[in-house]
Amino acid sequence: MVVCYEAEAEALKVIFVPFLSTSHIIPMVDMARVFAMHGVDVTIITTAGNAAIFQKSIDRDISRGCSIRTHVLDFPAKQVGLPVGVETFNADTQLDLSPKIYMGLAILQPRIEELFGELKADCIVSDMFHPWTVEAAAKLGIPRIVFYAASVLSRSAVDSLERHAVHAEVGCDSERFVMVGLPHRLGMTRLQLPDWMRKPNAYGQLMKMINDSARRSYGAVFNSFHEFEGAYEEHYKNSYGTKCWSLGPVSLWVNQDATDKTERGHFKAGEEGEEWLKWLNSKTENSVLYVSFGSLNKFPSSQLVEIAHALEASGHDFIWVVRKNNDDKEGNFMEEFEKRVKESNKGYLIWGWAPQLLILENKAIGGMVTHCGWNTVVESMNAGLPMVTWPLFAEHFFNEKLVVDVLRIGVPVGAKEWRNWNEFGSEVVKREEILRAIGLVMGNSGEEGAEMRKRAKALSDAAKKAIQFGGSSHTNMMQVIQELKSLKLQRLSASNKLQP
């Protein structure tokens, strides 16, 4: 009997498994939505608390006709001794609770694996922090694609350092070394590397599993695009020995209307309403600096004081997204600062969570101070903004290399030391350094700033083209879907041959 599986293979079911952190969930869900937008049947598996971060966007996509849903699991809070609702890594996650979130995730693993079979997945797109999904996919005979909430360059850098270990050859932590085999000559110091790369620790074990599972995956997907990191896509393919697709900027693709841009992450419709927007709209084009350090960071008061002085001394208007810490060493300095800049109409402080996409696209914004979190780098580039780079943790120091040395759209604040995301670290960047970098980015020094702004604008234009028909990310998207359909067809045909 001749069986025609073509029609069945056309109906592609892809399951996305995000990690339990805001800044991994945001881009992965946006990527899942891009798949759904292109006719793929998408299921996102996560816990109730994490679904709250994005569910409204899924509901809107359903009403737009997409075949997409969230499969919600209860986080085993009681079992691991966590207060109900603590199931996400973000700026409010207490240091001692982090291991329990990992434990909860481990408890959920068998259930997630069962779901792959029950939901008849044709492909699993898994956050890098679920290395076990590579075996789960292999058992089902389906491809596993690893999703990174990071730059392609950072993954290439990790591979280079694992292979060549040049960082082990320098005499001290502050001596510069150049990474081997990368498309550009990129220098770093050991102090700027994650702790697990400097000295073996438990996190390093996990990273080893993650890197091994990446090499055993069918491919990798990135929220990036060819004109941004093309040279590193090739490097990734060669060094990890798998396919690699840049499918971004995913946010630009799916968050086209204001509601999608506003109701994102930990947004809460508050009393403040859209005061910030009125304030921003009263400012002239390119005159305001946006200062934000992502979803995880908190600075000690000593650092907040330095930032505040630098912002005031710069003379530029600014919006600063600030987080309260439990360190009250500087008394009511921040309250007084806020009062002062409000009175002078020079600055606007947003406490907690800001509608970052909306702020960045406002014409008044002329530059950004960023910790080089990958999402923010991409979003800032989308908006065509030059950046003051202030890397802190994770792969930020590698991202800084891309922004400053490769693309030349940023000025470093001079951060010297990597630290853990949930620690203050020992480095306090001084106001003079912050001021110098702001001056360069906001164009005080003439030509250099203007050239940087031009390059940032060119990349922003390229990003918009990348997601249009025939653009690099659009073409990649079509290729992934086509390949996954062919793999499904092969699987269906093979299973038919096996039947008596």
Ligand code: UDP
């Ligand atoms: N974000 C936001 N408002 C905030 C802080 C963060 O919308 O007040 C979003 C930001 O737009 C980005 C993500 O949260 O999409 C942060 O990710 P990133 O990789 O930049 O940094 P991380 O949170 O991992 O440090």
